[in-house]
Amino acid sequence: MERDPAELIEAYFSGELDAAGASALRAWLREDPSRFERLASESRLEAALNKVYQARRLQGVFDSVDVLDELLRDAEAHPTEPVDITDALERDRRERAQKRTQAPHDISRRTDFVIPKWVVYGGVAALFIAAVIFWPGSQPPATPPVVDNNANTHQPAPPLNSARQVATLTAQHDARWGTPSFSVGDGLRAGQRLTLDAGLAEITTERGTVVVLQGPCTLRLTEADDTLYLQRGRLAADVPPSAVGFTVETPTARVVDYGTQFGVEVDNTGATETAVFEGEVELGELSSDADRPARSIRLTAGWSSSVNKEDGLRREPVALTGQDHARFVRSIEQVQDPGLAYQNAVLKSKPLVYWRFDGETDHVTNEAGQARWAGKPIGRVAKGEGLFGSAVELSSQAETIGVVGTDSPIHLGQTDAYTLEAWCLAKSHHWGRVVGLAPFNPERTKKITYLAIVELLNKEGGITLPFLQDHPSQARFLHRNPPEADTSKGANLFSGKEYPVNQWVHIVAVKDHGVMRLYIDGQLVGEQEDSQGLDKDLPLEFSIGFSDTAHKAESGITPDYYLRSFHGRIDEVALYNTALPLETIQHHFTLGRTGIKN
Amino acid sequence: MNPDNRSQLTTHWMQAQSALQAYILSSVGNFADSEDILQQVALDVSASFERYDPGRPFIPWAMQIAKRRIADFYRKNKNAACLFEETDLELLAQAHARLSKNEGTSGEVADLLESCLDRLPEKSRRLVDLRYRDGLKPAEIAHTTGRSGGAIRVALNKIRNALGRCIRSGTERGHARGA
Numbered sequence: 069m070e071r072d073p074a075e076l077i078e079a080y081f082s083g084e085l086d087a088a089g090a091s092a093l094r095a096w097l098r099e100d101p102s103r104f105e106r107l108a109s110e111s112r113l114e115a116a117l118n119k120v121y122q123a124r125r126l127q128g129v130f131d132s133v134d135v136l137d138e139l140l141r142d143a144e145a146h147p148t149e150p151v152d153i154t155d156a157l158e159r160d161r162r163e164r165a166q167k168r169t170q171a172p173h174d175i176s177r178r179t180d181f182v183i184p185k186w187v188v189y190g191g192v193a194a195l196f197i198a199a200v201i202f203w204p205g206s207q208p209p210a211t212p213p214v215v216d217n218n219a220n221t222h223q224p225a226p227p228l229n230s231a232r233q234v235a236t237l238t239a240q241h242d243a244r245w246g247t248p249s250f251s252v253g254d255g256l257r258a259g260q261r262l263t264l265d266a267g268l269a270e271i272t273t274e275r276g277t278v279v280v281l282q283g284p285c286t287l288r289l290t291e292a293d294d295t296l297y298l299q300r301g302r303l304a305a306d307v308p309p310s311a312v313g314f315t316v317e318t319p320t321a322r323v324v325d326y327g328t329q330f331g332v333e334v335d336n337t338g339a340t341e342t343a344v345f346e347g348e349v350e351l352g353e354l355s356s357d358a359d360r361p362a363r364s365i366r367l368t369a370g371w372s373s374s375v376n377k378e379d380g381l382r383r384e385p386v387a388l389t390g391q392d393h394a395r396f397v398r399s400i401e402q403v404q405d406p407g408l409a410y411q412n413a414v415l416k417s418k419p420l421v422y423w424r425f426d427g428e429t430d431h432v433t434n435e436a437g438q439a440r441w442a443g444k445p446i447g448r449v450a451k452g453e454g455l456f457g458s459a460v461e462l463s464s465q466a467e468t469i470g471v472v473g474t475d476s477p478i479h480l481g482q483t484d485a486y487t488l489e490a491w492c493l494a495k496s497h498h499w500g501r502v503v504g505l506a507p508f509n510p511e512r513t514k515k516i517t518y519l520a521i522v523e524l525l526n527k528e529g530g531i532t533l534p535f536l537q538d539h540p541s542q543a544r545f546l547h548r549n550p551p552e553a554d555t556s557k558g559a560n561l562f563s564g565k566e567y568p569v570n571q572w573v574h575i576v577a578v579k580d581h582g583v584m585r586l587y588i589d590g591q592l593v594g595e596q597e598d599s600q601g602l603d604k605d606l607p608l609e610f611s612i613g614f615s616d617t618a619h620k621a622e623s624g625i626t627p628d629y630y631l632r633s634f635h636g637r638i639d640e641v642a643l644y645n646t647a648l649p650l651e652t653i654q655h656h657f658t659l660g661r662t663g664i665k666n
Numbered sequence: 667m668n669p670d671n672r673s674q675l676t677t678h679w680m681q682a683q684s685a686l687q688a689y690i691l692s693s694v695g696n697f698a699d700s701e702d703i704l705q706q707v708a709l710d711v712s713a714s715f716e717r718y719d720p721g722r723p724f725i726p727w728a729m730q731i732a733k734r735r736i737a738d739f740y741r742k743n744k745n746a747a748c749l750f751e752e753t754d755l756e757l758l759a760q761a762h763a764r765l766s767k768n769e770g771t772s773g774e775v776a777d778l779l780e781s782c783l784d785r786l787p788e789k790s791r792r793l794v795d796l797r798y799r800d801g802l803k804p805a806e807i808a809h810t811t812g813r814s815g816g817a818i819r820v821a822l823n824k825i826r827n828a829l830g831r832c833i834r835s836g837t838e839r840g841h842a843r844g845a
Contacts, residue, residue: 078820082803114826124799255788
């Protein structure tokens with residue numbers, strides 16, 4: 069058989085077995101009858117695993133004496149109906165599913181009531197058959213049914229173990245611990261206190277939330293489900309969908325997550341600040357003032373707010389700044405391997421093109437190692453020092469021009485948005501193209517026209533295009549649809565001030581439906597409405613630092629300004645078919661900046 | 667049913683239940699379906715208990731009753747995961763009956779499984795939690811972890827086998843101690 073029988077058996081138990089797989093499984097079993105014993109053995113374990121986890125859920129259902137009591141009283145009152153706890157299980161399952169998606173996370177209920185194991189592991193059917201035996205339609209028993217299956221040989225299930233493991237220390241960087249100290253791989257238990265005097269530590273909770281602690285920081289892992297108590301210091305949390313409801317409590321506040329990345333900082337007075345990088349949290353004040361009900365606020369990505377003892381919750385959220393992004397270390401990778409952290413951040417936004425100019429192939433895209441659109445150089449391409457590795461070195465010499473994506477046409481797809489992103493280091497104020505999107509033109513025979521350009525202007529603001537003269541030494545973002553329209557058409561956005569030279573600059577141009585935005589170094593420097601659409605079916609090419617050699621041949625004009633060759637270095641270039649939000653751009657800038665060498 | 671019979675049935679049932687459920691599960695693939703069928707089998711066994719010959723082993727007798735309910739299930743669910751024929755079901759029943767002789771009680775197995783789960787490495791434990799606590803299918807887990815569905819299924823199977831070895835060694839130690 070071609071498929072691994074282990075894989076087939078798992079597919080069978082998890083409901084993923086298709087007709088071909090079923091046929092393969094039957095054939096494998098019948099080849100050798102002893103294989104039925106393997107299936108039998110695996111099924112026993114599969115059943116046991118399901119029951120262990122079911123039992124844990126039941127512990128949650130019977131979280132008070134009252135619930136079980138109610139079931140038993142109900143059984144007495146309706147003697148002809150079997151006791152059925154499946155309704156309670158189903159209700160519990162629905163409530164948990166709802167809690168995961170909506171309501172603030174409740175601190176999990178502790179159970180002081182102990183359910184005899186024979187009830188739980190005997191399973192639903194045990195209770196059912198007990199009911200069948202003891203209520204066959206005749207007189208109800210005076211007392212609730214008890215099936216005495218040598219119950220004295222089974223120890224009652226222990227109460228919820230307050231020393232259970234709730235997280236693991238998964239990484240650290242230059243960490244200096246107070247007492248006790250920890251090593252990577254250590255299990256962390258409920259109730260445990262962590263004092264990190266300096267450096268970074270990453271802990272991962274049982275549900276998969278990754279928390280990066282920045283020393284100095286004091287934290288306690290609570291007995292409550294997926295809840296940390298941050299007494300002092302700073303942390304950033306990345307919460308996967310399976311852990312929605314993850315909560316951080318502080319001396320003054322409670323932050324509940326709804327599937328997000330966020331940071332919390334607590335100062336010496338207990339004042340709490342929360343910044344949301346992605347998703348949404350609920351920030352609530354913890355008020356001991358009986359006259360003032362506790363208030364809370366929902367914070368979405370790009371916003372922060374705070375709570376302090378005197379004033380409670382700040383009513384108006386504040387937009388995140390670049391400094392907020394820089395303040396919170398969101399992954400240890402950021403510090404240990406900033407190039408990788410930057411790459412992962414870019415890939416998370418699913419770029420269509422991502423050129424890093426670091427390795428042999430010079431490009432990384434979101435298809436794990438497979439380049440979707442390869443860059444192909446025109447002329448010689450030199451390399452220079454880049455942010456994290458190499459960058460492409462371009463000059464206005466005709467022989468060393470640029471890199472063009474010409475393997476195959478790029479299609480933006482069904483979108484009304486795109487983002488162009490690059491880091492560039494200009495050697496002087498000159499007129500140079502950073503990145504451009506143009507109709508696919510592999511033969512280089514037609515004059516280039518552009519759908520979008522990001523370029524730097526010279527001191528004159530451009531000779532042949534007078535309307536650029538009002539913006540000397542500024543960055544320019546052009547969007548023109550259709551690209552073949554004459555050069556007086558299209559919408560232009562300018563940076564408003566001179567770009568620095570001999571310094572790495574992060575430029576991001578966003579076309580977001582009816583709006584254009586330009587960002588320099590993580591700050592919005594220009595924004596305007598633009599009603600030109602986007603021809604989604606147009607095959608495009610993506611280029612950097614490109615010169616218009618076809619036009620040069622046609623017009624006979626050779627000056628630099630017409631060539632618009634970039635003079636300097638370009639690195640970490642990306643094209644997205646979405647509009648990157650401000651907080652993502654700020655995050656990229658924060659991470660990229662760590663690569664700039666003095 | 668007289669009280670003696672009731673008591674015997676209860677004892678037999680408690681001893682046979684996990685073998686029966688595993689047999690049903692191996693025949694239909696889905697745990698929730700196996701629970702439903704087990705409830706029906708419980709009723710059938712209770713109704714037929716007067717016809718049971720105490721001189722013969724209980725589990726194979728109950729498995730014959732279960733086979734009828736499995737056949738009903740197949741009839742109603744023509745698209746069920748893997749439909750076995752009569753001979754397959756018989757071979758499965760025999761395999762389960764053999765296995766049930768050497769296993770501990772369901773409570774002992776559950777205790778051992780709990781402690782074996784605690785000893786799993788963290789990543790394996792997380793995978794098991796995603797599958798059994800959060801109810802995610804391997805394809806869904808694959809989506810969140812960036813691995814393929816096939817790789818997740820194979821990993822889960824390896825973890826289950828490791829748990830099985832752990833339980834068996836715990837059972838053997840228990841028998842050796844004469845527990």
